[in-house]
Amino acid sequence: MKSTEFLPSDYDGHGRLRLPVLFWGILLLQARTWVLFVMAGASRQQGDTLLNLFYPDHDNFWLGLLPGIPAVAAFLLSGRRHLFPRLWRGIHGLLIIAQLALLLWQPLLWWQGEPLSGIGLTLLILDGFALWWLLSSRRLHACFAVNGTF
Template structure:
């Protein structure tokens, strides 16, 4: 019996492998500061309160935007990945590097004196899972080839 790695439903009408749903969730996880920025901009009156709740130190907010840049770029390129195939193939490794930076960032903040919180621990666990999945998913690897 022939073993196929992917089902026919995993392909779109043009024969390209569809990106997994978990990929989009990981993009949101990586771009969490960008999502917060958009939410704060959309709610003008409560925007400053929302930013102060998650980022009391405004310098950390601007630093938090940096690891989300590859996720935003991947989101923008995903619809036209066949036009930018070399850049798209590189994008997987940029996402892995950004995820590794996010995974290391929170423990470094704890070592610098930030209090240990449930949200921080949850984010570290989610970042660890996301990094593992970005590196181990065969379907995602095939989407970037």
């Protein structure tokens, strides 16, 4: 049953609540290492330079792929979320855990001696906003609800 707290335009033709546009941006933010990996693979000559620019320590690159796994899974499942409702519901918790890990990872890198930079500070602010939004968005919670319950 459709809720009265959302507009009719918030629903698709099958009566399912559409995922908010900001959700896709947060998926990209969480999967930023994956995006960089794909970009480096697409530009063969500059790929190594691109990876060294953002991840001079290659161990951090491989660790950076881990928090992006729930975002990649959410992206792949989003079109078929009605077929896997329990799995879809669990993705929300994984996205929150991954976002918390990303939020804590940047200060940990600074504590280990990485220089403070504008990019790092911007990512920290964006990660904080993303975590707040994942926890507080009523529409997003409704999108992850199974049979109307969360």
